[in-house]
Amino acid sequence: MSSNKSKVSIIAINYNSTAYTMDFIASIDKYHGKEVEIIIVDNASEVSPKEEILTKFPDVVVLECETNLGFAGGNNLGYRHASGDFIFFANNDTLFTAGLLDGLMQVFQDYPGVGLVCPKIKFFEPYGLIQYAGSTPLNPWTARNSTYGAKEKDLGQYDKTYETAFPHGAAMMVPRAVIEKAGMMPEDYFLYYEELDWGAMLKRAGYKLIYNGKVEIIHRESSSIGKSNPFKTYYMNRNRILFVKRNFPKIHQLFFSLYFGLLAFPKGLLVFALKGEWEHCKALWSAVRWHFKSPLSRAVKYESV
Template identity: 25%
Template sequence: MAHCLAALSAASPSPGFDIFICENGGLPAFQALVQRVIQEEICRAAVEEARGEAAPDPFVAIRRLELVLRRSKVTIGCANENLGYAGGVNAWLRPLMGCEGWKGVWILNPDAEPAGDALGALVARAEAGGKGMVGSTILEAGSEEVVRFRGGLQWRKLSARSVAIGLGERLGAPVDLPAIERAMDSPSGASMYVTRRCVDQIGLMDESYFLFFEDLDWGVRAKKLGLGYASASVVAHRRGTTTGSAGRSAALSRLAVYLLHRNAIHFVRRHYPWTLPLRIIMSIAYAFRFVLNRAPRNGVAALEGMTAGIRGETGAPSWHRNPS
């Protein structure tokens, strides 16, 4: 998160923005984050900060800071439990819906490092194209030239899986903007700009996913309002550092594998129910692939997640909330 804040502090002066952070990792992680950004002189205490002020639900503590290098307020809230990705987004978006004066919200993963003009490009595409949601150019982890996403995701119904648009392309390669925007089913959750009009019409993120697929679900719901791609909005992303979902098959966390396969069932049942048998077959195939790649525990996690999805389980898994 500190790297993300440092990148935001170097952003272009316009458009202006304030920052709201939901710390899902508990009070020690919250205190460590506040201490780090102050010690590294990324943030300082806000002039109007009232220490000990009552924290709004669902937070148990908040700190009001400001960036050192620009006039942007930074409000960090410590969640009362791990709210998941959508829950963390909604924890601040919900009260903001009662405020006037903002045109859109830029949702960033804490391990994202946007270029200085990334937000300006997102806003420009939303306004010029009349788009409800706009995605960025997300770079592959550890690379400054290789693309992970151009805008976001496409859901392929006949294989019941998502694909990253532009995966593996060079950053400077020619871009067919109309084709990319036609293909998009959602911006990538690593960097997505959502207009106030869009949130007003489709509502908040769906917290029933807990982790994974909530951005795709939100994007599919927003397609009627237009999905856009701002190629000049470049965001580096340290993929998987917040969920343990990067790297070799055996290195994937049980939670990540479980929820990916559970929530895929949840997603197709809601949006493309006729493809549910295809999705079940896909999860079984992934389970076998885990076994072949010497990651049998994750093969079991894929089947367990698939089964939980068929049963209709949503939210944080009970074994994750109350680990034995």
């Protein structure tokens, strides 16, 4: 970290994936050594990673949770123990590359009003393909959006710096001062969509979200919970609806309800049924039912950007 001496705290969550966490820490150590603070939050794994981590990396802070706090809850716990001026939230299945932190921190110096910066995110396998190079806004009727560069070969076409509609939760740098003003990640989601909601919170507080494609991080996507399972189906759909309730105006909520109820929901059930994936059917149904039964869902109020 040659260009900026402000202390960086790196926070990552471990959940039954100690091997990935060890690789993650080793990649940080390769480029930064003791220049940064590393905080690993263990979200109630079956086997605690603390002894293994501290044996090899004694300067790492390991926080052990008695229960799984989810993505936002775990990261917020890590933030409460962090001492850095800049907080870098990263998935434990990512790998650092040269110049990553300096490149992200430079954006805050070069662009006024920035609240969050994400790097280019590339897949670990197949190597060289882009996962994230910024994103478009959500469609106000369907709550769908697109990710720039998704599954494209990296030919330098996204080696730029520009504003993005939403961050990617696998790698986000935020100044402490921004979090103190805008608030920590919303914990209502448990998993998925919380970084989108947090991005909306930061924008409501007057900050810009920036993508910096001049630096990159490598991501072993969904290594801890699998690429497709009923758990993911449940939270992706439950939280998509929750995000709409929290962030869309009433007229768009109405049209989304029609779109989801008449098209997306029955189509999803049909696709899973045709594949014989009955657990996914139950997960999708449970995701919708949660919004009729949960006091949390009924208490949600729309906040405009």
